[in-house]
Amino acid sequence: MIVKAVERVGDKVRLLDQTRLPGEETYHDYEDYRELIRAIRRLEVRGAPAIGITAAYALAVALKQSGDATRSNIEKLAAEIKAARPTAVNLFWAVDRVLGKIPGNGLNSLASALEIIWNEAEAIHEEDRLMCQRIGEYGAELFKDGDTILTHCNTGALATGGIGTALGVIYTCHQQGKNIRVYADETRPLLQGARLTAWELKKAGIPVTLITDNTAGMVMRQGIIDGVIVGADRIVKNGDTANKIGTYSVAVLARAHDIPFYVAAPMSTFDMVTESGDRINIEQRSPIEVTGLFGIPVAPAGIEVYSPAFDVTPNELITAFITDRGIIPGGRK
Numbered sequence: 001m002i003v004k005a006v007e008r009v010g011d012k013v014r015l016l017d018q019t020r021l022p023g024e025e026t027y028h029d030y031e032d033y034r035e036l037i038r039a040i041r042r043l044e045v046r047g048a049p050a051i052g053i054t055a056a057y058a059l060a061v062a063l064k065q066s067g068d069a070t071r072s073n074i075e076k077l078a079a080e081i082k083a084a085r086p087t088a089v090n091l092f093w094a095v096d097r098v099l100g101k102i103p104g105n106g107l108n109s110l111a112s113a114l115e116i117i118w119n120e121a122e123a124i125h126e127e128d129r130l131m132c133q134r135i136g137e138y139g140a141e142l143f144k145d146g147d148t149i150l151t152h153c154n155t156g157a158l159a160t161g162g163i164g165t166a167l168g169v170i171y172t173c174h175q176q177g178k179n180i181r182v183y184a185d186e187t188r189p190l191l192q193g194a195r196l197t198a199w200e201l202k203k204a205g206i207p208v209t210l211i212t213d214n215t216a217g218m219v220m221r222q223g224i225i226d227g228v229i230v231g232a233d234r235i236v237k238n239g240d241t242a243n244k245i246g247t248y249s250v251a252v253l254a255r256a257h258d259i260p261f262y263v264a265a266p267m268s269t270f271d272m273v274t275e276s277g278d279r280i281n282i283e284q285r286s287p288i289e290v291t292g293l294f295g296i297p298v299a300p301a302g303i304e305v306y307s308p309a310f311d312v313t314p315n316e317l318i319t320a321f322i323t324d325r326g327i328i329p330g331g332r333k
């Protein structure tokens, strides 16, 4: 049984608190949408698809709390939820999709508005589960028995409504009986690779070696890595891709060592309105996440910090996109 990052439980939303992993598997049930927004901001739930699913559920929770099913009120609540984090397009996509189900003049009955929103949020959740399956199936075609894959950040069950995107490909290879080994970048500063990817893969019995982010170049040079797969927070019209900070460095290294670099993502991560990567709003995180490690200072007090949560990999460094609709060639020649 794969772990569930987010789940509807009656009128509440259950989240696995990812800030406590791998030490503790703690779940919280939310019935206050502002707490759900806070949970998204503090990365209790994270990963683009899981953020989108949570945001859709949060709109139902918000409507129940406010008790006002007018269109203007629902739009106000939706705007508040969409401000939770700026980069993952799935957040905006999911909330707008739910909003699209509400008639122009709102609904007279709170009960019917709530039913529409919960149903649509559940549909988004279920579709994401199926999209992960398909990404896994398409992506697994690209790898053979004995391959070693490097990945960055966490893109598994913890980040989605299903088996994951980049990790979904790895899980599918494993299910098909291929012996796949994974090198997981620890992913500074918040260690999604060390805390979450290593935890998920170890639980699934898939061989995984944890490396510091700085080691990626060396293992590529040593000829250990057959391919890189990462996820995405937003893929824009020209193919430029925002993903966890450090992804761009890995893509440059992969090209330098002639190793294929794949981006795995569902169609809900594609933003066909934004023209190019330099237009993507990149979230800036608090300096505390860099100057301290779990409360212990690792830098002088008051030091200036630059901490973007994501970077943009230009399409020209991407070999192909592994999507739920098939493989789309990237711009790397």
Ligand code: MRU
Binding pocket: 043, 046, 047, 048, 049, 088, 152, 153, 154, 155, 156, 159, 160, 164, 165, 166, 192, 230, 231, 232, 233, 243, 244, 245, 309
């Ligand atoms: O800050 P996070 O942990 O939400 O960042 C997550 C990532 O960058 C993932 O790679 C991306 O959202 C894809 S998850 C399938």
